[in-house]
Amino acid sequence: MAIETSEYPALIDGLRANFDSGLTRALDWRRGQLDALERMLSENEEAIGRALASDLSKPEQEVLLGELSLLYSEIRHARRRLKRWSRPRRVSTPMVGQPGRSWVQPEPLGVVLIIGAWNYPVQLVLSPLIPALAAGNCAVVKPSEIAASTASLMAELIPRYLDSGAIRVVEGAVEETTALLKQRFDHIFYTGGAAVGRIVMRAAAEHLTPITLELGGKSPCVIDQDADLKSAARRIVWGKCLNAGQTCIAPDYVLVSAEQREPLIKAMDTELKAMYGDDLLLSRDYARIINRPHFERLVGYLGNGQVALGGRFDESAKRIEPTVLIEVKPDDAVMQEEIFGPVLPVLTVDCIDQAVEFIRERDKPLAAYLFTRNRGNQRRFIESISAGNLCINDTLMFMSVPELPFGGVGMSGMGQYHGKAGFDRFSHLKAVMKRARFPEVTIRFAPYSRLKMRLLKLFG
Numbered sequence: 001m002a003i004e005t006s007e008y009p010a011l012i013d014g015l016r017a018n019f020d021s022g023l024t025r026a027l028d029w030r031r032g033q034l035d036a037l038e039r040m041l042s043e044n045e046e047a048i049g050r051a052l053a054s055d056l057s058k059p060e061q062e063v064l065l066g067e068l069s070l071l072y073s074e075i076r077h078a079r080r081r082l083k084r085w086s087r088p089r090r091v092s093t094p095m096v097g098q099p100g101r102s103w104v105q106p107e108p109l110g111v112v113l114i115i116g117a118w119n120y121p122v123q124l125v126l127s128p129l130i131p132a133l134a135a136g137n138c139a140v141v142k143p144s145e146i147a148a149s150t151a152s153l154m155a156e157l158i159p160r161y162l163d164s165g166a167i168r169v170v171e172g173a174v175e176e177t178t179a180l181l182k183q184r185f186d187h188i189f190y191t192g193g194a195a196v197g198r199i200v201m202r203a204a205a206e207h208l209t210p211i212t213l214e215l216g217g218k219s220p221c222v223i224d225q226d227a228d229l230k231s232a233a234r235r236i237v238w239g240k241c242l243n244a245g246q247t248c249i250a251p252d253y254v255l256v257s258a259e260q261r262e263p264l265i266k267a268m269d270t271e272l273k274a275m276y277g278d279d280l281l282l283s284r285d286y287a288r289i290i291n292r293p294h295f296e297r298l299v300g301y302l303g304n305g306q307v308a309l310g311g312r313f314d315e316s317a318k319r320i321e322p323t324v325l326i327e328v329k330p331d332d333a334v335m336q337e338e339i340f341g342p343v344l345p346v347l348t349v350d351c352i353d354q355a356v357e358f359i360r361e362r363d364k365p366l367a368a369y370l371f372t373r374n375r376g377n378q379r380r381f382i383e384s385i386s387a388g389n390l391c392i393n394d395t396l397m398f399m400s401v402p403e404l405p406f407g408g409v410g411m412s413g414m415g416q417y418h419g420k421a422g423f424d425r426f427s428h429l430k431a432v433m434k435r436a437r438f439p440e441v442t443i444r445f446a447p448y449s450r451l452k453m454r455l456l457k458l459f460g
C-alpha cells in the first residue's frame with residue numbers, strides 16, 4: 001500500500017529510533033541484510049527480468065550484464081571485506097602527541113535517502129543500498145516512477161526480504177520526492193539529471209545534509225590515428241547500444257580524424273549487423289526507449305547534421321535504430337545536451353590535441369574514452385582529461401571492477417561509490433585520538449619560553 005506523504009515524518013522517526021537503538025551497528029545484522037539482498041535477487045531473477053522487459057524491453061542478457069551481475073559482485077565484495085572496512089584504521093601519531101594512539105573509526109551516518117533513476121532501475125537503487133547497509137545505516141529507497149513496473153516490484157520485494165525496521169521503500173514521483181526531501185536525512189544519494197540534482201542540493205542545504213549526486217553528461221570517445229578500428233567500432237557499438245544508449249556512461253559522441261571517419265562508420269555498420277542482424281528495429285537483443293517524451297526528444301536529434309547510418313524508428317514500439325550523424329556542428333542541439341539514447345554524432349578533428357582541447361572546453365564528463373595503441377597518447381589523455389572515469393580501448397568496462405570508485409566530477413556529479421568508496425561514502429570517518437596520562441610533556445603549556453619554542457620547532 002502506498003505511503004501517504006503525511007506519514008513520512010513518522011516513517012523517518014521510526015527508522016531513526018531503530019538506528020539509535022543500535023540495531024544496524026552489529027556486523028552480523030549487516031551481513032544478514034547483504035545475504036538477504038542476494039537471496040532477493042537470485043530468487044526473483046525472472047520477475048526482475050519481466051519488470052525490466054515491461055519498462056524498457058530490456059533483453060535478458062542485458063538484465064544480467066547491466067543490473068544483476070554488478071549487484072552480485074558488489075554484494076560479495078562488500079560481504080568479504082566488511083570486517084576489514086569497518087575496523088578502526090590506525091594512523092601514526094607525531095612526537096607532540098606521544099604517548100598516544102590515533103585512528104580513524106568508520107561509523108554509520110544514520111538514516112539515508114536513496115533516489116534512483118529509471119534507466120537501470122534495479123541497479124541504481126540497490127548499488128547504493130549495498131554500501132549503505134554494509135556501513136550500518138537505515139535507508140529510505142525511492143525508485144524512479146518512470147520505470148513503473150520495476151519500481152513496484154522493488155516496493156514489493158524489499159520488505160519481503162530486508163529488515164523493514166531499517167529499510168523502507170517509498171514509491172512516487174515529483175510530489176512524493178519533494179515531500180521526502182523536506183525531511184531531515186543524514187545523507188542523500190541521488191542518481192539522475194542535473195536539473196533535479198540542483199533541486200536535491202537546495203533541499204539538502206536546508207538541513208545541511210551531505211549529498212552524493214550521480215549525474216550524467218556528454219561522455220566523449222576519441223579515436224586516435226593508430227587505433228584498431230574494428231575493435232573500436234565493436235566496443236563503441238556495444239557501449240552505445242546497451243539499453244538503447246540510455247546509459248549514463250554511454251559514448252555520447254565520437255571525435256575522429258577526417259580520413260578515419262568513413263572506415264570507422266563502415267566498421268560500425270559491420271558490427272551492428274553482426275550483433276543485431278539486418279533489421280535492428282526487430283531485434284530482440286535491443287531495448288526500447290523508456291517513454292514517448294524521450295522518444296520524441298531523440299527523434300528530434302535525427303534532423304541534426306546528416307544521417308550516415310541508421311535513422312529509422314518505430315513510433316508504436318518506441319524503438320530507434322542506432323544512428324550515426326555526421327556533419328554535426330558543435331552548436332547543434334544534439335551537441336548541447338546529453339543524448340541518452342542510440343544517436344551518435346561523429347565529429348572530425350585534426351589530431352588528438354584538438355580532441356583534447358574540444359573536451360576540455362566543455363563540462364567535465366562522467367566518462368571519457370580513447371582508442372589508441374600509442375602509449376604516449378594514452379598517457380597524455382589520462383593526464384589532461386578530467387572525467388569521472390576514463391577507459392582506454394574500451395567503453396563502460398570499468399564498471400566491472402568493484403575496486404574502482406564510480407562517480408562524476410564537476411557537472412557530472414559529486415561523490416563516488418562502489419566497493420570501499422561506497423562504504424566510506426555512507427560512513428562518517430570519525431577521527432579518534434587516545435592519550436596516555438603519563439609522562440606529561442609540558443612544552444605546549446604556558447608559560448612559553450625560548451627553549452620550549454626551540455623544542456616545539458624540533459619535535460612539533
Ligand code: NAD
Pocket residue numbers: 115116117118119120124142143144145146172173174177178191192193194196199214215216217247248249338340366407408413
Ligand atoms: P528520473 O526522471 O528517473 O529522475 C531521477 C529521480 O529524480 C527520480 O527518482 C524522480 O522521481 C526524481 N525527480 C524527478 N523530478 C523531481 C523533482 N522535480 N523533484 C524531486 N525529485 C524529482 O531520471 P532522469 O533525471 O531522467 O535520469 C537521467 C539522467 O541521469 C541522465 O543525465 C543520466 O546520465 C543520469 N544518470 C546518471 C547515472 C550515474 O550513475 N551517474 C546513472 C543513471 C543515470
